[in-house]
Amino acid sequence: MTVSARSSRGRFDAVVVGGGVVGIACALGMADAGLDVALVEATEPPAWSPAKPDLRVYAFAPDNAALLDRLNVWEEVARQRAQPYRRMRVWDAAGGDVLEFDADELARPQLGWIVEHGLLVECLWRQLERRGVVVRCPARVTGLVVSDEGRDEGGVRITLDDGGTLDARIAIAADGGQSALRELAGIATDDRDYDQLGLVAYVRSEQPHAQTAFQRFLPGGPLALLPCTEGRSSIVWSLPVDEARRLQEMDATAFNHELTRASDACLGRLELDSVRAAFPLRRKLARAQRAERVLLMGDAAHVVHPLAGQGVNLGLRDVSAWLRGVRDAKAKGRDFDAPARLQRWARERRSDNAVSTLAFETINRVYSNDLPVTTLLRGHALGIAGRVPMLRHALWRHAAGI
Numbered sequence: 001m002t003v004s005a006r007s008s009r010g011r012f013d014a015v016v017v018g019g020g021v022v023g024i025a026c027a028l029g030m031a032d033a034g035l036d037v038a039l040v041e042a043t044e045p046p047a048w049s050p051a052k053p054d055l056r057v058y059a060f061a062p063d064n065a066a067l068l069d070r071l072n073v074w075e076e077v078a079r080q081r082a083q084p085y086r087r088m089r090v091w092d093a094a095g096g097d098v099l100e101f102d103a104d105e106l107a108r109p110q111l112g113w114i115v116e117h118g119l120l121v122e123c124l125w126r127q128l129e130r131r132g133v134v135v136r137c138p139a140r141v142t143g144l145v146v147s148d149e150g151r152d153e154g155g156v157r158i159t160l161d162d163g164g165t166l167d168a169r170i171a172i173a174a175d176g177g178q179s180a181l182r183e184l185a186g187i188a189t190d191d192r193d194y195d196q197l198g199l200v201a202y203v204r205s206e207q208p209h210a211q212t213a214f215q216r217f218l219p220g221g222p223l224a225l226l227p228c229t230e231g232r233s234s235i236v237w238s239l240p241v242d243e244a245r246r247l248q249e250m251d252a253t254a255f256n257h258e259l260t261r262a263s264d265a266c267l268g269r270l271e272l273d274s275v276r277a278a279f280p281l282r283r284k285l286a287r288a289q290r291a292e293r294v295l296l297m298g299d300a301a302h303v304v305h306p307l308a309g310q311g312v313n314l315g316l317r318d319v320s321a322w323l324r325g326v327r328d329a330k331a332k333g334r335d336f337d338a339p340a341r342l343q344r345w346a347r348e349r350r351s352d353n354a355v356s357t358l359a360f361e362t363i364n365r366v367y368s369n370d371l372p373v374t375t376l377l378r379g380h381a382l383g384i385a386g387r388v389p390m391l392r393h394a395l396w397r398h399a400a401g402i
């Protein structure tokens, strides 16, 4: 599709590889900060249509809505379709207390928004050309050469599968969990297969969702019900692989029955309102977020368990932190790509992402079993978090990126 007329220009400040939510947001933010930016994407994103809701939805945190607002994209997303949610309820099927978050109690207009992946990508993508980002699509990265001898000489050369090359001061790998650029940069990952699938679908409920997100921990994995527009909810149900396949293939009536039971009928009877899809759940954590002049962001750096709906939120926090550094460098008249600045960003983000990734993994492991001792302890853990307002506030502030 797009090969911008400006792509013949010499060296860019930055080349972003991957045009998902994270890559495009990063490219737009850097362009707004006055950098010359190119973006490489393997596949042109399919058009989003309100009549065909995307099954991949995110619980979008306030700090990331603010980032998209600064990029002049959020208003369009919210106008098209974003469902604010005001309450969240978390509980364990094995018993114990309920952990609840309420926007009123936290003095916030909402806790976050439920947004479709396809809508986000479409609204972001539309801005690329307007903001002067050079787009190479469809194109895949096949080669990387990094030179870092002296400050002025330092840079990257990216080779594309169409035979073209792009030169830049830095490259950003935002090409997802199977990142080709991460491999070319020689950054290893620590991987773990959770032997679970995430089953996703839209459902209708007997009772209105009342802008409430639910998460119930079951022995096979957590079930999340996320409130969407037009009275629908989206489910993300983490399950052992065989169980997920069985539920995906069973007839709709039997599925509705099992789903309602698994949800503890928190919204009354639930009924499928879309096809069902499943995706494998695994952890992939890059051992570093930087190799010389290549920075990793989003799923290229960290693929996490979806139980807290934080996948895209963590990725956009990589972007926000990076853009703060770029703006700071510009304001002080310094190099945005000084090695010390790249290193500081990479160290801070790697540390935050590693803690979050392992925390989600631990919660999933502790709650996805029915061993008596852990069952007893975890019920109390939710109860303590639920009864201590300061702890509850701290948990929410962390999830909200505040």
Ligand SMILES: Cc1cc2nc3c(=O)[nH]c(=O)nc-3n(C[C@H](O)[C@H](O)[C@H](O)COP(=O)(O)OP(=O)(O)OC[C@H]3O[C@@H](n4cnc5c(N)ncnc54)[C@H](O)[C@@H]3O)c2cc1C
Residues within 6 Å of the ligand: 017, 018, 019, 020, 021, 022, 023, 040, 041, 042, 043, 055, 056, 057, 058, 059, 117, 139, 140, 141, 174, 175, 176, 177, 178, 179, 180, 181, 200, 236, 279, 297, 298, 299, 300, 306, 309, 310, 311, 312, 315
């Ligand atoms: C099937 C699926 C379902 C998911 N469902 C949920 C969910 O329900 N809830 C949730 O919170 N999270 C979910 N996730 C995770 C969530 O989508 C990611 O955390 C988030 O999209 C990360 O964004 P990203 O921009 O870093 O990567 P991605 O969205 O993966 O974007 C990477 C981009 O890079 C492009 N690309 C890849 N290779 C190359 C290459 N060699 N050259 C050029 N371009 C390339 C791809 O085409 C893509 O556009 C799901 C992930 C998948 C794969």
